[in-house]
Amino acid sequence: MGAEASSRDFDLRPGEVAVPRPEGGDASLLFIGRIHTPWTSRLDCPRQGRTDGPLCRIEVFEPWVAALDGITAYRHVEVVYWMHLSRRDLVRQSPRTDGTTTGTFALRSPVRPNPLAISLVELERVQGASLFVRGLDCVDGTPLIDIKPDRCAHSPTAQAQP
Numbered sequence: 001m002g003a004e005a006s007s008r009d010f011d012l013r014p015g016e017v018a019v020p021r022p023e024g025g026d027a028s029l030l031f032i033g034r035i036h037t038p039w040t041s042r043l044d045c046p047r048q049g050r051t052d053g054p055l056c057r058i059e060v061f062e063p064w065v066a067a068l069d070g071i072t073a074y075r076h077v078e079v080v081y082w083m084h085l086s087r088r089d090l091v092r093q094s095p096r097t098d099g100t101t102t103g104t105f106a107l108r109s110p111v112r113p114n115p116l117a118i119s120l121v122e123l124e125r126v127q128g129a130s131l132f133v134r135g136l137d138c139v140d141g142t143p144l145i146d147i148k149p150d151r152c153a154h155s156p157t158a159q160a161q162p
């Protein structure tokens with residue numbers, strides 16, 4: 001049996017701010033924003049984003065914009081997003097369409113039971129509710145799940161603008 005949360009696990013620490021949790025999402029996930037890229041179809045996207053790729057905009061929805069405070073201290077952030085156009089029922093896949101197949105969990109394919117994608121991107125600037133980044137590989141309009149600072153680095157190079 002797994003551990004259970006106690007009421008103390010939900011206590012606010014000094015300075016922390018809680019907001020009412022909106023309804024919605026898939027499997028209890030909340031889409032906290034939307035990713036804007038130049039690519040309108042999956043075929044146009046790069047297989048993996050590159051930090052010398054095009055500038056993309058991550059739009060963060062309210063009430064989560066306040067959660068961006070401090071993010072400009074990081075040059076690189078991990079972006080977690082939901083590959084909403086993926087099928088979710090394959091256990092073996094043939095990425096090269098050459099007759100050979102590989103198990104889904106041995107691939108970074110967007111086709112998986114829970115189509116989460118992760119990219120380490122370069123944060124160029126933050127402007128209000130928008131993060132401008134390089135290194136994404138998803139179609140325009142892909143839902144955003146989370147943003148996390150790069151665990152290895154703390155280098156204040158991104159610029160915050162009102």
Ligand SMILES: C[S@@+](CC[C@H](N)C(=O)[O-])C[C@H]1O[C@@H](n2cnc3c(N)ncnc32)[C@H](O)[C@@H]1O
Pocket residue numbers: 042043045046047048049082083084085086108109110116117118119137138139142143
């Ligand atoms: C191989 S995945 C890699 C994703 C992420 N960088 C990772 O490693 O978890 C990137 C590919 O997913 C596909 N793709 C992009 N956006 C998608 C979306 N919203 N739904 C389904 N597939 C998508 C495109 O074919 C793109 O080349």
